[in-house]
Amino acid sequence: MTDKQSLFEFKDIHVAVEDKEVVSGVSLTIAPGEIHAIMGPNGSGKSSLSNALMGHPDYAITKGEAYLDGRNILDMSADQRSRAGLFLAFQYPLAIPGVSVANFMRAALKSHRGKDANMSDFRKLFKAEMKALSVDESFATRYLNDGFSGGEKKRIEILQLSMLQPKMALLDETDSGLDIDALKTVSEGINRFHSDANGILLVTHYQRLLNYVKPQHVHVMMHGKFVKHGGPELALKLEELGYEWVAQELAEKARV
């Protein structure tokens, strides 16, 4: 590993779903202020990795280590990981009928701060964040993701990100399902959140998000492994050529 300062670091992570290994030994170190992107074909294990790091009950980490700010997160329950500063914007956010967006947000903030926020402070903050993400105020009283469109769900995920201000944000295909304007609004939201102190790991299929949110490092995932690392130019090349050449390159390397 490099000796650079680490905000979030995982080593040799293996993930199994229903006893099937879907991530086979991936490692990454993210320094404060860095933005990384993971790209890779469908089914290569990107979501499995993000979900497992967050503590999803269906994704078991069978081997490996993961540290946030030097603290071992694999010993922690999902809620502890969140309170320690980890955040995952889900690829497919779940609907929670009967729980309003506002109540949910308030409970989440309370858990992070250890105490209930003053109601009017909360309202102010919440309204401001909704406005910044062009989320209509009526969403506050709607049930979380219940009947939301794909793009609305993604916006609400980023609303949560900006309210909770985690140290490390995993954003799993936050750009999918967004129309052109929404992509811009959401990207701006991510950029507003981003600072020298926090880190972002984006999972995406498309360059269009990376035009707004600019990663320093791009990693290619295939068959549960990181097979290539590069800078922003790697994403452009993938956009142009797809994954075929990466696979060929791998095959050639294997022959050598």
Added chain:
Amino acid sequence: MNNPTVNKTENRDYLIPEMAPELERGPRWLRDVRRRSREAFNSAPVPHRGLHLWRYTDPMTFLVDRSQVSDTDYGENFGAVEKIVREHVEHGNLAGVVTDLAGREIGFHGTEELCARGAVVTKLSEAATEHPELVEKYLYQLVNSACGKFEALNGALWNDGIFIYIPDGLVVEKPLHLLRESGLSGSAQYPRLLIVVGKNAELSVIDEYGGGSLDESQPSNTNSAVEIFGLADSRVRYVSLQRQAPGMHGYMTHRARIEQGATMLTVPLAFGGAVSKQNFGVILNGRHSESSMFGMLFGSGYQRFDNHTLHHHVSGETTSNIDFKVVLRDKATSAYTGLIRIENDARTCEAYQENRNLLLNSGTRAETIPELEILNEDVRCSHGATLGPIDPLSIFYLLSRGIDEAEAVRMIVSGFVIPTLQQVPKNLRDRIGSFVAQRLEGN
């Protein structure tokens, strides 16, 4: 529990004696019905366990050995609840409070104004003599010995009850709160309620059942009967809140009948008792009448709930909807049977029914039995049921935002019952919410 066996019905103790003083209460026509009800009860066999609606509860649970029924003592909590409700009257949140001690002593608090506007809120015993034209016409029309043995029991032995009449066109904005307190161990009570809501009139009633035995080894018994009539274009909301003490055996039959253009909202809420068997039914008797039910029960410990609902479409162009929610923890059990009956000449009806059961741990058990008796084709009807634990992925979503597991469960369960809570008058909603919270904390 040491259940008596069925052959105990041979024991005369389970029969209504000829000299039961209640049989002598009321004018002649009423005494006649009481006597006929007694005969019906005494001659009806105890329902067989295999029979419809008795598969999940032993009928012996609701038979009372008369020799055990002593004078009724009341529990302590009544004073406290009465105080809360009186405060509501003073703060103007309610149209009045009626207290009912063990179906015997009925008291009225703050109902004068309502009565001055032409409503009648009085003891059923008084109404029987003072408003015979109403009481004779409506009492026993829906809940009577033809319904079954236990309805006959109430029909014979109710001592006193509550009578509410809202004249045509009167809109009662605030809810009327009825507080029924059961007697302690060994007692039996037969509360009875008759409500007639006139044409184009409007009424909300909260019917709250509390108190009773704390100890199931010495249970007390409540057998209640509720009859509600909604005349043409009336709007009625009826909330039943059963939060009786842990040693209670409760049996309740509710029937409402609504006429043309009338709407009826029924909200059965149950939290209490050792065994609670409740039957809520609405008969849609006039075109464009509409009935909805939003139910909720939360069982914990070893509580047993056995609920039935009925939507009976007698008239065409009627609409009904049921959303019945069940939450169980510990070893609690629930059986829900929901019958939709649509008559042959009741064309163009819509009827929906949904029963969802949330099982918080593995020792619980829930049954859901939808029953459809649809005698014509020209209807839209659907029913659905779900049964299972909280989705672990819902929990995970909340956890992933830092919310701890207990709070996540609390939020999801509260969300689960919210459609029902929203039907409850505002001043009651917080109390119901806190019952849910208490049950989740294990009290």
